[in-house]
Amino acid sequence: MSEKKLRSREWFFGPEYYNFARRCYFRSEGYGHEVFDGKPVIGICNSWSELNSCNLNLREVAEAVKRGVWQAGGVPVEFPTISLGEVYMRPTTMLFRNLMAMDVEESIRANPVDGVVLLCGCDKTTPAQLMGAASADVPAIVVSSGPMLHGNWRNRRLGSGTDGRKLFDLYRIGQISEEELCEIEGSIARSSGHCMVMGTASTMTSLAEALGMTLPGCAAIPAPDSRRKAIAEASGRRIVEMAGEDLRPSRIMTREALENAVTTCMALGGSTNAVVHLIAIAGRLGIGLTLDDFDQISRRTPWVTNVKPSGEFLMEEFFYAGGVPAVLRSILPLLHGGALTANGRSIAENAAAACNHNQEVIRPIERALAGEGGIAVLRGNLCPDGAVIKQTAASPGLLRHRGRAYVFENHDQMVAEIEREDLPVDENSVLVMKGGGPKGAPGFPEWGHIPMPKALLKRGITDVVRVSDARMSGTSFGTVVLHVAPESAVGGPLAAVETGDEIVLDVPGRRLDLQVSEGEIERRLAAFRPPRPPYDRGYGRLFLEHVTQAHQGCDFDFLQAVNSR
Ligand code: FES
Secondary structure, eight states, X not given: OOGGGOTHHHHHSSSSHHHHHHHHHHHTTTOOGGGGSSOOEEEEEEOXXXXXXXXXXXXXXXXXXXXXXXXXXXXXXXXXXXXXXXXXXXXXXXXXXXXXXXXXXXXXXXSOOSEEEEEEOSXXXXXXXXXXXXXXXXXXXXXXXXXXXXXXXXXXXXXXXXXXXXXXXXXXTTSSOHHHHHXXXXXXXXXXXXXXXXXXXXXXXXXXXXXXXXXXXXXXXOTTSHHHHHHHHHHHHHHHHHHHHTOOHHHXXXXXXXXXXXXXXXXXXXXXXXXXXXXXXXXXXXXXXXXXXXXXXXXXXXXXXXBTTTSSBOHHHHHHHTHHHHHHHHTGGGSOTTOBOTTSSBHHHHHHTOOOSOTTTBOOGGGOSBSSXXXXXXXXTTOTTOEEEEGGGSOGGGSEEEEEEEEESSHHHHHHHTTOTTOSOOTTOEEEEOSOSTTTTTSXXXXXXXXXXXXXXXXXXXXXXXXXXXXXXXXXXXXXXXXXSSOGGGTOGGGGXXXXXXEEEEXXXXXXXEOSOHHHHHHHHHTOOOOOOSOSSHHHXXXXXXXXXXXXXXXXXXXXXXXXX
């Protein structure tokens, strides 16, 4: 390996005192001088935290990576970053995705590393690491924590998030007891790893694989499976080679690779959050990925992956069926097959070796679950800059719908009213919630699912159309329109909706419209006053001043590549 290629040499060798001092302090970790003998230094960027149960196995994963790095002649150095535990952090991890991305980027840039292994898992940790690594542009490979084993309660297979929400709704209307809920609490998330449905974590780790940023097959291996450590070890070996080859993220995450990721997301029935994250990753690379790209790709990509919340199975079965490589093989004609991946081969070469062991879990393209992809992009006078809906997780009968709005002016009002048994809504109502966007909430939380009103659940109604400028968990389901842009807090048309207004949703026609005259909408918006910003200092203020809207990826404007602003 050419020593000239190793950026770490600039830290350790040169005429200044600090070149010498850095060697001294590196030696204080107990290494001999041989450690500087032309060996690449490999950073292991670890998002392990006891405040993030989904990433809790990453210390063991890091040890396996280190074994691989040593085997290949590198020197591993593990470092921590902020971690984002989806269910713990308030008001939302999305408020901190960009902070983590900055932490990752600057930790890589500032330190003597020739390559980086990114250890992620829970929802935002994967896009944050990809965004930071894209900007730092030092050779990088992703190893995720892996999905949990399936939940099991009284011999019933459960998917965290998805089934948790359904069972909690039964508890809300008295069909599940306190004792049963306590049993479920101990049964639904019973191993290490991230959520084991095709939620945001599984989607984003699968898309890291589709982007070419992992070794083939990495995403779906369950967290406790011994093969998780084996692929971590192999990734440790491979990153040493990548450092020598100068195989940087910008060579892997090209426009073709990003389109492959969008195509894979549609075939997976993946999380709507992937739209925001992929646009943000593309923005770091100066690639203009738009909502229209998502919709065009969705229209030509069949949904083939039968995993919850859209389908029936869980990530464990998905792994046994062949995982992401089997999906890529199934949709290969729709991919840019020549896209380069972390193992130095093209995505088509990798997919050629894949097998589908269960054609109910991963359908062949001619027996697809639906002719279009999981996500549809909507336009209309209610969302001039777009909105998204996961059409595969919606009720087919509601995909074309006309109904009267019942408006929650904010999340607090929704929480206060949703349990009211006299809430004046019925199966035709359209629940509208304002104030859930990037600036409004702030932070763009996963409030968009809007729990079903108790008044409707008691009548056996389990879905109505819901519309907001918020996101929703990738584990959620229902006829839920999300990411309405511009958001209400900046005076988007959503701010003008009043209870009783008629709303028309037409997913096949890709429309979302408020049946109110343009003049009346303008009159209402002229009277709109934005809410007082909740932060006047610190990171919250930085966020409010620089976060972009949903259709732009919600990155900070100053973090995007200069040519993509
Ligand atoms: Fe971490 Fe679902 S809560 S992946």
